[in-house]
Amino acid sequence: MSKKIKLMLADDHAVVRSGLRMLLDAQPDMEIVAEAESGAEAVAKVKEFGPDIVLMDVEMPGMNGIEATREIKESVPETAVLALTMYEDDQYFFEMLKAGASGYVPKRAAPDELVNAIRTVSKGEVFLYPTMAARLVNDYVNRDGSDASAEEEESLTPREKEVLIQIAEGLTNPEIAQELTISVKTVDRHRENIMRKLNMHSRIDLVKYAIRKGFIDLED
Secondary structure, three states, X not given: OOOOEEEEEEOOOHHHHHHHHHHHHOOOOEEEXXXXXXXXXXXXXXXXXXXXXXXXXXXXXXXXXHHHHHHXXXXXXXXXEEEEEOOOOHHHHHHHXXXXXXXXXXXXXXXXXXXXXHHHHHOOOOEEOHHHHXXXXXXXXXXXXXXXXXXXXXXXXXXXXXXXHHHHOOOXXXXXXXXXXXXXXXXXXXXXXXXXXXXXXXXXXXXXXXXHOOOOOOOO
């Protein structure tokens, strides 16, 4: 018989872990070697038990799943992380992929879809739930059409990049003016120039762009 896939469950809800254990213990090619109820505990137990795959909840007390995934991939890169979460918004999705997750499955997925995701990830492949995969494709297409090219990005002045970061972090024009010791009118002008150079039309576009470029970090 081939080697079983060693799994670890990381979720702060005992009921969820119990349900997952019932499902996965019934699979002949899988075994659960550890459980964790926080991100910090997950990081520690990965080092102790060496699972092949961690089923990682995104939102947990203390260290969240994004931070835990990043630490796991830095310290034990051979362990894969499969996000299993109730959150399906873009922020968590893209941040988990950026942290190094090999897949993303919503908790509403059917049991056989989760089992398939685990087997896919165990082969070194990436698994994305269909609706999430569609978001990734749409993001790529939209980015290809509206995101700045390297030349457009380079056209931003250092001051414009500063203003872009402040906008993406949620500051208002008066707050940016105070932070950078410039007038509100100057902030308005910089904002107009940034949008024109990057071919963007809203603050949401600027936020997504700043996240993709690593200008800001949304782990809180």
